[in-house]
Amino acid sequence: MKGILTMQEKPLIEFQHVSKTYDNGTIGLNDINLSIPQGEFLVIVGLSGAGKSTLMRTINRMHEISSGDLIVDGESVVHLEGKDLRRLRRSIGMIFQNFNLVKRASVQRNVLSGRVGYYGTWKSTLGLFSKADKQKAIEALQRVGLGEKLYSRADELSGGQQQRVAIARAFMQDPKIILADEPIASLDPLTTESVMNDLKRLNQEFHITVIVNLHSVSLARRFADRIIGLRGGELVYDEPIDKVTEKDLDAIYQPVSLVKESEAQA
Template sequence: MVAENFIEFKDVGKVYPNGTVGLSHINLTIPKGQFLVVVGLSGSGKSTLMRTLNRMHDISSGDIMIDGQSIINYKGKQLRNLRRKIGMIFQNFNLVKRSSVQRNVLSGRVGYYSTWRSALGLFSQADKQKTVEALRRVGLGEKLYTRADQLSGGQQQRVAVARAFMQDPKIVLADEPVASLDPLTTDSVMNDLKKLNDDFGITVIVNLHSLELARKYADRIVGLRGGELVYDKTIDQVTDTDLDNIYQSEGPEPESEAIVMHSATEGVI
């Protein structure tokens, strides 16, 4: 496969049960190793687009290809293997707050173990050492045995980045990962994501509201409005006027998308 065809959305549509259109005729190609930022208002379809890649949402029409393979009909082992290679980072961190940082980061390896081994915490010594290394990468090596609920919001999000790294992912999806963080912590988390991209060639797709952050970190920016792809340029072509046009008012977030977004993240590691 050539790099330009690593991820392909082919005329993808998503319609919710109540008739609300989440995505409409999305055609998008993402090269391997790109740092892609998706921008748009709440309800524009950013989260829906992202969640179709790991099949948290099924699409209504079209096709999605990853590394030359259609993923839309994956079930069972195929679907588990797909999700094992896609790290997901959420706005609300999705950590087990009463568990240690080590246990939360090790949960990124559950896809590589049988259910009973992961439930009993029977991880290999090699994976435990990998946890130490992952935490050091995000500057939290000393927090290995700290409970997650004793960390600041920024530290919790960096634990989530370390957890994603533990999956040995080909793709990392980050859905508004810095929306609740202060500016200094925001830069730390975004730098961590950029390092994953630069050091390991991982394809990173980030949903952001901040145009400033988008321009600082992205190789390429795409914009959604009302479920449609309305903008797609590499960072050297991006202008302020272009980005302002993406944020034309399109009303409040559709209720159906908000509800599905919440339910889809419940209990996800």
């Protein structure tokens, strides 16, 4: 089954006793041990503030960890700098809740920005992308059903269309990993379905590892190969989808205070 590591298979991503404490003393992550294989569709669930975004953003070093080690594709990423850090981020597509597009730029220009990591600074600044990459942008937009929007401005699109442009942009990176941080939080149910289906197709057709933060338990159960749960920065649940139960998921969403009270009474 996809998501289960064999003895010979190395994880694509491995958290080894990873902790993160913010400057104000808030614990973002607490001693996380987690292995994620290539090609898995992993969904992270938990209450707001549980550490979902923090965990995700340590993978591409948007957040630094305080202790432990984080291995991506066989390499510790904790101390990467300069071109090595750029190489890491080039292999990891990021999809944000608020789309993170340049609203006044064309859809084409937004999608092509996914190739910036493959160009020198002056070429990318001037928009001097190759003919091959311009064709790749067309194909990426067609893949998410927006081929006819190539020359539209990003701010002329609906929220769902903007998110699908963001998915096309991530695909342009030729990523091994796509991180999607609450990608459907501001979308209506119909558009949510389209966005989740787009992510699942990239996962299945290109064997891209997709990691998604979701609040919707029903969507998590429909799309995930595996679900992990965080509570108060701790990993409290980790099961393949065929072992996930409704009772388990309900327990993940219990506030930390209630869990501690229950443990104290036990």
